[in-house]
Amino acid sequence: MKKKLLFLSFISVGLLGFIIGALAIEPIVPAKELNLAQVELGKKLYFDPRLSKSGFISCNSCHNLSLGGTDNLKTSIGHNWQQGPINAPTVLNSSMNIAQFWDGRAADLKAQAGGPIENPGEMASTHALAINVLESIPQYIAEFKQVFGKNKIDIDQVTQAIAEFEKTLVTPNSRFDQWLLGDKDVLSVDETAGYQLFQNSGCQACHNGPAMGGTSFQKMGVVEAYDTKNPSEGLVAVTGKDTDRFRFKVPTLRNVELTYPYFHDGEAETLTEAVDVMGRLQLARNFTPEENAKIVAFLKTLTGDQPTFVLPILPPSTDSTPKPKPFE
């Protein structure tokens, strides 16, 4: 009996440790073990609007690295000014996500990168056309060959290079990370109080891991239904399971001061509003204005060092490059 109890308590402590571990927020560390040649190529592709039908829209159009890796619009602008169906999530720290897109329909960054290129509402090209464009440009042919060692460019190489570049887009060294790493003077009293409220209210149950989000899919509107005109249904679109209806990938809170507006429908324009809605709908907490302000103050300590790099210069098209068709 004693042995069994001991065993059970070992199990419990282990389980508790596991749960606490899963809930932990960790500092962001710079990306390691990257293929730097792929990164440089991917950076060019990320900024190259010729991957779109119009020749006008690049990855950076909606995941703008001057703007926290997003476009700061409720929903994005696609080919022919089409209104996108959902808020563009930030690309910053997205390598830490359990899956990509709000509904997780892409397993990883590489799988994600091919989507917008051929989405008629976004870049509106096709993979075949994108490859034709790249293969008409000698400098790209040479760089792909150098990076991948093959004579033909294919979409797998394109998405691999873009994903490798995106892995560099991490934002270490936020004030909160400095605090986590031991510099306890770097947060103000209000910011520290905000973090305590954040923990004690249960925000961390979903917003955990180094990205403070992106580790799970959760129902939007646990305590109270979320009222939205946005037709997105979340994970159910991938799994077909009714229980996954309205379950979305938890967004990262890193750099959240930069990634407004908030939620999958972009309807929360301010952090104050987002904190209020999350408190009520997910946690049954009505934060007072003072509590809300402290949490917001804490959230603003999550802005890390933004990726710093030289704007890439793209190799010119040639006479044989398929022409952009912005108005067709």
Added chain:
Amino acid sequence: MKKKLLFLSFISVGLLGFIIGALAIEPIVPAKELNLAQVELGKKLYFDPRLSKSGFISCNSCHNLSLGGTDNLKTSIGHNWQQGPINAPTVLNSSMNIAQFWDGRAADLKAQAGGPIENPGEMASTHALAINVLESIPQYIAEFKQVFGKNKIDIDQVTQAIAEFEKTLVTPNSRFDQWLLGDKDVLSVDETAGYQLFQNSGCQACHNGPAMGGTSFQKMGVVEAYDTKNPSEGLVAVTGKDTDRFRFKVPTLRNVELTYPYFHDGEAETLTEAVDVMGRLQLARNFTPEENAKIVAFLKTLTGDQPTFVLPILPPSTDSTPKPKPFE
């Protein structure tokens, strides 16, 4: 009598020197005497889509510094995907232009910079709204104050800073400039022959100065009328003079390999086509395919060092920042 002749020949030599001087092509030199604080602020503004109504279009959208300072489209895409009326000229080396826009309606870069912001077909904002946006962002307020020493931001400061940044966008060190500066081995036999054809055919009569263009307004279609559906009429829109109908600012040939498509209507998709049309319509020259190829080879030696700088990170909007209105 002898004295008079001597005097006249002095005059003639002087005049000849003046004409040759006016026709000379000079190497591009890096910009000097810039206000670096204005440059840094202007760089941010150049990349900031919040100067547009939609929050999506920045100066860099149509004068893309990854793409030779243009958008490589026949005519640009404006607010709500409106089709622009004219080909976007490159911003590279534009500080050397006699005036800005194809019809010269802006005297300088500062005067130009305010135009697209409030053009309903381009960024579709207003100067007042753009200032409201900037004044809602503490980091911008602080930077403008530091740069201009005033407590209020105004459109004059905005366009001054953008223009100062644009002055840095020069492209020295092309192979042709290396050749001009004495390194005669840097051009191939064909490229040198192309330059001789360029000079001897009279291209240089208009494409002169350090930017090889931008120094005068010239009639499009001197020998033969230019057939186009584009309704732009050029300088007459500014002067009202009938003789200025269809006179356009001569575009720079610097980086011309990057700034396709060509002409004010963007109808020449390749350099081969542009050289052919220019030869026939401006100079009564029917270049043979071999001559054309040599001139094109020469033109490709005009690509200089592209501006190199770190992509600017923009300060975030605040709760009081006017919201972008992409779909209104």
